Amino acid sequence: MYTIYVGDKPIILTTKVERETDFKSFLLKSVNIGKVIKTLNKTDLQGVHLIDKNPEKLLNKFLKLLPNVIAGGGKAYNSNNEILFIYRNDKWDLPKGKAERKESIEETATREVEEETGVKGLKITKPLSTTYHIFKRNGKHKIKVTYWFEMKTDFEGKLFPEESEGITKVKWLDAKASQKALENSYANIRILI
Numbered sequence: 001m002y003t004i005y006v007g008d009k010p011i012i013l014t015t016k017v018e019r020e021t022d023f024k025s026f027l028l029k030s031v032n033i034g035k036v037i038k039t040l041n042k043t044d045l046q047g048v049h050l051i052d053k054n055p056e057k058l059l060n061k062f063l064k065l066l067p068n069v070i071a072g073g074g075k076a077y078n079s080n081n082e083i084l085f086i087y088r089n090d091k092w093d094l095p096k097g098k099a100e101r102k103e104s105i106e107e108t109a110t111r112e113v114e115e116e117t118g119v120k121g122l123k124i125t126k127p128l129s130t131t132y133h134i135f136k137r138n139g140k141h142k143i144k145v146t147y148w149f150e151m152k153t154d155f156e157g158k159l160f161p162e163e164s165e166g167i168t169k170v171k172w173l174d175a176k177a178s179q180k181a182l183e184n185s186y187a188n189i190r191i192l193i
Contacts, residue, residue, distance in 0.1 A: 004132040006040045008187040010047040013058040022046040033065040070099045072109030076151040087169035092181035117170045118160030131188035
């Protein structure tokens with residue numbers, strides 16, 4: 001089972017047919033993804049299930065429905081065990097960004113965290129879940145596939161929000177402040193914290 005977010009509403013890829021309540025079900029092979037996105041954005045429907053009989057092919061079939069943007073990001077910890085957050089578009093988020101040519105996804109994740117926050121000396125400690133969300137750019141929907149990594153750093157310098165990317169704040173947040181920030185964040189970020 002995979003979950004792809006449209007805003008905070010899930011599209012769940014599954015092999016199970018369940019009785020519809022606050023969600024709708026469609027066959028993955030014949031779905032009109034544009035209509036699904038519009039329905040999730042414009043109604044109070046809580047989610048959508050896209051069904052296919054082959055669990056191994058669910059994600060690959062779905063990823064063929066829209067152009068993919070590959071990104072890397074980091075859940076970075078400092079020596080006080082605080083998590084590095086950015087504030088962009090009136091929401092708390094974790095730093096991430098699009099992969100560049102000939103760059104490994106680990107290099108992308110580290111570079112993006114550095115560029116968006118000013119933090120240096122990042123070391124990847126382990127991979128985290130991969131997240132999927134649908135966004136619209138220049139009138140076209142795309143699927144962002146973000147590979148996340150846990151990172152550690154001893155950096156104690158000044159934080160610099162990358163304003164050209166719309167980031168207005170960068171902060172190290174302790175466990176309590178992180179939970180508060182998640183109240184004004186994205187569903188795919190909540191699953192990482």
